[in-house]
Amino acid sequence: MSAEKLKNPYNPIKATIVNIIVNAPDIKTFKLELEEPIEFATGQFIQLTVPGIGEAPFTPSSKPGRGKNIDITIMKVGVATGVLHKMKAGAKVAIRGPYGNGFPLDKIRDRELLIIGGGVGLAPLRTLIYEVMENKERYPRPLLLYGCKTPEGILYKDSFSDWEEDFEIHRTVDNPNEEWQECKGVVTTLFDKIKVDTDECAAVIVGPPVMMKFAALELENMGISPERIIVSMEKNMTCGFGKCRHCLLGDYYVCKDGPVFTYKQVKGIPGAWD
Amino acid sequence: MIYKAEKENIAEHLDIWSNSYKLYVPSETGELVLYETKQEINWQQVPVWGGIKEFVFPGRNRVVGNDENKKTKPVMLVGVRGCDLRALVEVFDKIFLEQEPADTVYKKLRENLTLVSVDCREPAETCFCTAVGGNPYGEKGFDLNISFLNDEVLMETASGKGEKLFENIKLPKASKEDIKKRDDIRDTSERAVKINFKRDYKKDNFREKIENNNDKKYWEEKAEDCMICGGCNFACPTCYCNLLDEVSDSKEIKKVLQWDSCQLKGYARVGGGANPRPDLWERFRQRYLCKFRIMDEEFSVPGCTGCGRCISVCPADIDIRETIEGLL
Ligand SMILES: Cc1cc2nc3c(=O)[nH]c(=O)nc-3n(C[C@H](O)[C@H](O)[C@H](O)COP(=O)(O)OP(=O)(O)OC[C@H]3O[C@@H](n4cnc5c(N)ncnc54)[C@H](O)[C@@H]3O)c2cc1C
Ligand code: SF4
Ligand code: SF4
Ligand code: FES
Numbered sequence: 001m002s003a004e005k006l007k008n009p010y011n012p013i014k015a016t017i018v019n020i021i022v023n024a025p026d027i028k029t030f031k032l033e034l035e036e037p038i039e040f041a042t043g044q045f046i047q048l049t050v051p052g053i054g055e056a057p058f059t060p061s062s063k064p065g066r067g068k069n070i071d072i073t074i075m076k077v078g079v080a081t082g083v084l085h086k087m088k089a090g091a092k093v094a095i096r097g098p099y100g101n102g103f104p105l106d107k108i109r110d111r112e113l114l115i116i117g118g119g120v121g122l123a124p125l126r127t128l129i130y131e132v133m134e135n136k137e138r139y140p141r142p143l144l145l146y147g148c149k150t151p152e153g154i155l156y157k158d159s160f161s162d163w164e165e166d167f168e169i170h171r172t173v174d175n176p177n178e179e180w181q182e183c184k185g186v187v188t189t190l191f192d193k194i195k196v197d198t199d200e201c202a203a204v205i206v207g208p209p210v211m212m213k214f215a216a217l218e219l220e221n222m223g224i225s226p227e228r229i230i231v232s233m234e235k236n237m238t239c240g241f242g243k244c245r246h247c248l249l250g251d252y253y254v255c256k257d258g259p260v261f262t263y264k265q266v267k268g269i270p271g272a273w274d
Numbered sequence: 275m276i277y278k279a280e281k282e283n284i285a286e287h288l289d290i291w292s293n294s295y296k297l298y299v300p301s302e303t304g305e306l307v308l309y310e311t312k313q314e315i316n317w318q319q320v321p322v323w324g325g326i327k328e329f330v331f332p333g334r335n336r337v338v339g340n341d342e343n344k345k346t347k348p349v350m351l352v353g354v355r356g357c358d359l360r361a362l363v364e365v366f367d368k369i370f371l372e373q374e375p376a377d378t379v380y381k382k383l384r385e386n387l388t389l390v391s392v393d394c395r396e397p398a399e400t401c402f403c404t405a406v407g408g409n410p411y412g413e414k415g416f417d418l419n420i421s422f423l424n425d426e427v428l429m430e431t432a433s434g435k436g437e438k439l440f441e442n443i444k445l446p447k448a449s450k451e452d453i454k455k456r457d458d459i460r461d462t463s464e465r466a467v468k469i470n471f472k473r474d475y476k477k478d479n480f481r482e483k484i485e486n487n488n489d490k491k492y493w494e495e496k497a498e499d500c501m502i503c504g505g506c507n508f509a510c511p512t513c514y515c516n517l518l519d520e521v522s523d524s525k526e527i528k529k530v531l532q533w534d535s536c537q538l539k540g541y542a543r544v545g546g547g548a549n550p551r552p553d554l555w556e557r558f559r560q561r562y563l564c565k566f567r568i569m570d571e572e573f574s575v576p577g578c579t580g581c582g583r584c585i586s587v588c589p590a591d592i593d594i595r596e597t598i599e600g601l602l
Binding site: 006007008009010011012014049050051052053054055056077078080081094209234235236238239241242243244245246248249251270271272274 | 337338342369370373374375376377378379381488514515516517518520521522523524527529531534536541542543544545546547548549550551552556564567568571572
């Protein structure tokens with residue numbers, strides 16, 4: 001018998017949506033105020049309860065650390081996210097977590113760091129951008145490559161000018177409009193524009209599975225070791241802490257051994273990118 | 275401690291224990307033997323449907339929004355089998371108690387349970403515990419194990435909970451000869467089980483054989499008749515895949531944990547529709563991979579204890595032994 005009373009791990013902390021920001025068509029950032037503080041690290045995720053509808057995993061997109069206020073940037077793709085997108089400020093939700101390992105700071109600090117985002121994948125990466133900006137001396141040369149379907153789809157449009165002070169930034173879209181003056185094409189087309197020390201640098205990729213697959217493959221071909229290519233995997237998740245088996249990827253539990261993996265760990269596993 | 279009693283005395287003992295415990299015994303209900311609160315006990319027919327799983331991890335259970343402090347009468351489960359005990363101790367307890375965070379709902383049900391196991395003397399044709407590292411009697415995890423000899427029974431306690439049952443019941447200790455008799459009977463039962471599947475998961479290397487066979491044709495052929503009902507998972511004492519059903523109302527957060535099945539198409543589907551295992555043969559193979567590789571790696575025992583329930587339950591007559599045999 002343990003002296004301390006164990007906490008029911010399924011029991012979430014109640015939260016209120018205090019503000020909703022429209023980032024892009026089908027993508028909104030929900031600003032939450034929690035009844036109790038949580039502490040999360042960059043790349044960790046939480047399970048969000050949409051009352052009466054379901055739960056879904058999301059990575060907070062606000063500054064990592066401890067607090068009662070977190071942001072979650074959510075793309076509308078199905079049932080739970082569809083209901084969320086209809087919610088208004090003041091609505092009640094709940095969250096539990098944080099779960100998972102987060103980005104491996106020991107593998108990315110003190111190196112040239114290539115952050116590669118696709119679409120809504122920039123949301124989890126924003127926590128890493130905060131990490132870089134807060135610990136500048138540990139990131140000698142950070143680069144940010146971002147790809148989106150359309151210019152309208154770009155997240156955090158106003159933040160890029162701030163980030164430009166610390167990051168070398170390259171952006172591309174698949175379908176440009178008339179105003180778009182940056183690159184056109186998938187995110188890997190940006191690789192021609194950058195110069196990195198492939199023997200030393202680290203890369204973190206977050207985006208749709210196909211994008212991560214091809215970006216990682218390309219980086220490996222450029223000579224970056226799969227151990228220094230880092231990806232965040234999306235798999236079906238119920239519990240978030242190793243008790244439902246939904247997230248199994250080979251022998252790994254994506255929820256607790258991940259969601260962040262090295263490309264080396266996952267590249268050969270069937271179904272990894274499906 | 276191993277005590278010796280007369281067969282007839284068991285009813286009296288159970289009667290005494292029923293004062294302090296809610297008793298569930300294996301009894302005939304239609305064609306099946308289920309754990310029921312009835313009086314008549316069917317000690318030998320296997321499998322006992324439902325098994326232990328339902329008592330610690332019910333098919334649908336409110337895990338958030340119920341009264342966690344509510345006191346419940348201790349439950350005594352009588353007639354538990356070696357295969358089910360193994361699944362409970364080697365898989366369920368590890369996942370839900372030892373690996374953090376502990377599942378507090380499971381913990382409460384588990385601690386409330388007193389397990390009285392019984393040696394199998396009449397294994398069913400579907401039993402194959404001996405092929406997967408088990409035996410047709412309780413080895414660990416029971417509080418009290420009952421072995422029927424011919425006119426007598428041996429009662430072995432293996433925990434404080436078990437020993438407590440004999441606080442007010444005085445019985446002689448079993449002699450060396452009694453224990454020898456028990457072991458001879460156990461040997462006979464073991465031999466009877468072995469006939470059902472003359473293989474050994476270690477010697478015949480089930481794990482590697484399954485891992486190395488990714489032949490779509492083979493698995494498609496085996497899965498051909500599968501109706502994707504999930505019965506094999508629901509009946510299995512080691513399967514615990516689950517979903518959280520969100521049933522909150524405007525007042526209260528409520529969540530129900532319910533069993534899920536890896537054979538169902540939507541099992542691993544992610545938001546938006548991507549699916550790592552859209553085809554049946556991949557999901558069918560995954561069940562074998564999970565049991566003989568992933569669980570073996572994780573728990574150091576395979577995720578199959580040879581209870582045979584998946585064989586009896588399958589509407590398509592798919593037999594796990596035949597699927598494995600075809601790979602050897
Ligand atoms: C670690 C992690 C972090 C994430 N971070 C973010 C993030 O920051 N931002 C973001 O936008 N997204 C993120 N995602 C993705 C997000 O979790 C999904 O988009 C979300 O779960 C979709 O929920 P939904 O109910 O709207 O989708 P749906 O497609 O409706 O369904 C989601 C779930 O319901 C079940 N389901 C629905 N329909 C069926 C069916 N027909 N058959 C069977 N099952 C079905 C599936 O099990 C599925 O898991 C993350 C995912 C993971 C794993
Ligand atoms: S019980 Fe039989 S038919 Fe049902 S899912 Fe399992 S293998 Fe398929
Ligand atoms: S796989 Fe079948 S035989 Fe093995 S433990 Fe599960 S139900 Fe029993
Ligand atoms: S999400 Fe439940 S085990 Fe990983």
